[in-house]
Amino acid sequence: MSWRVEKACTARKFGSAPRKQIIMFLADKASDDGSDIWCSKGTIRQHTELGETTVKRTIRAFLQEGILVETGKRRCKNGFTVVYQIDLGRVRTLQPITGLDTEMESSVGPVLTEPRMGGGVTEVLGSPRPPNHPKTIHKPPMRERVAVEDELADKVLAVYPSDRQRGKADCLRKIRAALDEGVSPKDFMDAVKAYATESADFTRSKVCFSDNWFKSERWRAYVGDITKGREERKAKEAEMLAGLANWIAEKHALCRLITPSQIDALLASKLVTKAQIRAAGLKI
Numbered sequence: 386m387s388w389r390v391e392k393a394c395t396a397r398k399f400g401s402a403p404r405k406q407i408i409m410f411l412a413d414k415a416s417d418d419g420s421d422i423w424c425s426k427g428t429i430r431q432h433t434e435l436g437e438t439t440v441k442r443t444i445r446a447f448l449q450e451g452i453l454v455e456t457g458k459r460r461c462k463n464g465f466t467v468v469y470q471i472d473l474g475r476v477r478t479l480q481p482i483t484g485l486d487t488e489m490e491s492s493v494g495p496v497l498t499e500p501r502m503g504g505g506v507t508e509v510l511g512s513p514r515p516p517n518h519p520k521t522i523h524k525p526p527m528r529e530r531v532a533v534e535d536e537l538a539d540k541v542l543a544v545y546p547s548d549r550q551r552g553k554a555d556c557l558r559k560i561r562a563a564l565d566e567g568v569s570p571k572d573f574m575d576a577v578k579a580y581a582t583e584s585a586d587f588t589r590s591k592v593c594f595s596d597n598w599f600k601s602e603r604w605r606a607y608v609g610d611i612t613k614g615r616e617e618r619k620a621k622e623a624e625m626l627a628g629l630a631n632w633i634a635e636k637h638a639l640c641r642l643i644t645p646s647q648i649d650a651l652l653a654s655k656l657v658t659k660a661q662i663r664a665a666g667l668k669i
Contacts, residue, residue: 390415390471397479399452406433407443408452411471419471423459451475537570544577545595546584552596559599568608576607623654630656633665640665 390412399405410433414422430440447453452475458465538560542550550556564570580603584592593603629647632640634657643651648667651657659669 389417419473422469423466541573544574546581549594551594556595556599572608572611576604579607633657636665
């Protein structure tokens, strides 16, 4: 228990009552530097009387925002429990509550050089370096990584109808995952455009907002249709070129209908030679 960490968290705004309730419970379990917090999400849910989904979503958000950092794992009867640390530096950047002391430097003790093991703990899994070691480099918050993401995911999202866009950060992460999977950016944008056209006359109760659309990967069906259509066009084009090649080989009278672009395509496909084209009375 650390009254210093509790005081630091009390003096900042966390965005909602459930978020404040959870961070205050975790602060109550922390050492003076915010480390050595090990309690399961089930324990948090029981003590805060919040829903399981709310607790999981909030913990995940705190990790993404850098307010919490995972520093290891501790064995327990059900396997292991994740060990967290409240990043007091990150907490210091949050909006202060007017009238409360927000100068944490004067209230938070020095950084510890050895981890606190706690009573009854026999083993710590993970890195041997203490989580509050001065040389420890924590991962940056997820939201900051999304903010500096390349522009390609933004271009795909920009095609989605603006009145249905929601949860931009989640959308960009889903789009980036699909692009990294190998989906063609052009096919991806064409899929979004196809859905936008298809649902243009839908009522608001029938449309799908962007976060749910990308999360449920509805784009896959449209990309599949685009790929299938492209393959069918290629097959038809190959069939047409094969027919034209037969005309040229037989010096058919209909060779006069073959266009210059079709001649270029025939030569590129190597179905006929320049000599055969000339023999059929065509110019190259």
